[in-house]
Structure formats: C-alpha cells, structure tokens
Amino acid sequence: MNIIGIIASQRKEGNTAFIVNKILEGAKEQGTETSTFGFSDLDIKPCCGCWACHKSDQGCVIKDDMQKIYDALEHAEAIVLGLPIYMGQMSAQGKIFTDRLFARFSPRFSPFFKENAVKQKLILSFNQGNPDAGLFKVYTDYTKHMFEVLEFDVTALPIVTDLRSKPAHEREDLRTGLKEFGSTLGLEGHQK
Ligand SMILES: Cc1cc2nc3c(=O)[nH]c(=O)nc-3n(C[C@H](O)[C@H](O)[C@H](O)COP(=O)(O)O)c2cc1C
Helix, strand or coil: CEEEEEECCCCCCCHHHHHHHHHHHHHHCCCCEEEEEEHHHCCCCCCCCCCHHHHCCCCCCCCCCHHHHHHHHHHCCEEEEEEEEECCEECHHHHHHHHHHHHHHCHHHHHHHCCCCCCEEEEEEEECCCCCCCCCHHHHHHHHHHHHHCCEEEEECCCECCCCCCCHHHCHHHHHHHHHHHHHHHHHHHHC
C-alpha cells in the first residue's frame, strides 16, 4: 500500500496538516509507504486551461511542483486529501489541486480510466472553525459526489469542526481517532 497525503492549506503546522499527518502516521505504523505534499512547501499554479494535456500524452505543460504530485499519484493506491473550509468551500489550494487533476484524464493517464480498472481510493477530510457539522453538508456531500464522478473510490470522513475554539493539535479525540483511522487504512492495504 502506498498512500499520499495532500495538505490543501498554506499553514505548515495548521489544522489540516495535523489531520493529514495523523492519518498517515497511523498508516505508516502498519508498514504503509506514505508521502505528504503540503501547499506551504510547494509552488503549484492554477490550471491555465490550455487543454494541452488532452491533446497529447505529454501531461500537464505547467512545470511546477504539481509534477511531483502527478508522479506520486501514478503509484498511490490511496490519497488522503485534507481540505479546510474557507468561506463555505474548499480552500483555493484545494481547488487548484482539483483542477490540476484534469491532466489525469489525458492520454498519458488513460490506463487509470479503463473500464474495470481498480479505482484509486480518495479519503476526503474537511475541517472548519464553526461547531455546526451540518453547516456546509450540502457542499461537502456535493464534493464527495464530484470526486466519485471523477472515478475515485471516495470515503468522506466526518467533518472536523469547532477548530475555532481549540486547534486540532490540542484535541486528544482527534489525535487518537485520526491515527486509528490511518491504522485501519494501512491494514486494509495488507489484506488486498
Ligand atoms: C479565509 C478563511 C475563511 C474561513 N472560512 C470559514 C468558514 O466559512 N466556515 C468555517 O467554519 N470556518 C472557516 N474558516 C476557519 C477554517 O476552516 C479553520 O480554521 C481550518 O481549520 C483552517 O485550517 P488550516 O489551519 O489548515 O488552514 C476560515 C478560515 C480562513 C483563514
């Protein structure tokens, strides 16, 4: 099993980083190979809408740090995507990552989208400051659906809430719960 984590926040030690890192920590303890990509360390530009990725097998023409993620995606069985809610939606970093996945539908990646191909697992983890878990449910459900349409095998974790009153690293429930989830994810990989 090979799992990659995407931290769609500019905050290197923020809540999203804590959440993604804890899940990967649990998976790693089960012998899973993991790697993490955080937007605070990366220079990833928005999709320029040129369609070049669909017109040939060269992949995305923007030669920035997204290329490292494309390479990692080719070998990953699962992706843990950590998304903070900013203004009622995924952060801009999350949307840039999502848009740049467009290149995965190019001829270069077409084997992934063959009929009966094993779908890549996507663990969707939203977090927000507000304590009301239902506040953006319509949006988070929609986002799950959107990734399913993109042929991912999506598991949406319960949204992590109330981070306004206490940051994630001070929440013991999160520390143990996320690590346990990661551990289960790692074990699932061994059972395949
Ligand atoms: C620009 C911005 C917009 C935000 N909008 C919302 C919001 O609409 N609803 C909410 O509950 N929290 C909102 N928050 C709080 C974040 O979702 C929360 O602090 C999150 O855990 C930040 O993750 P990070 O530390 O990884 O960046 C916002 C934070 C920022 C910086």
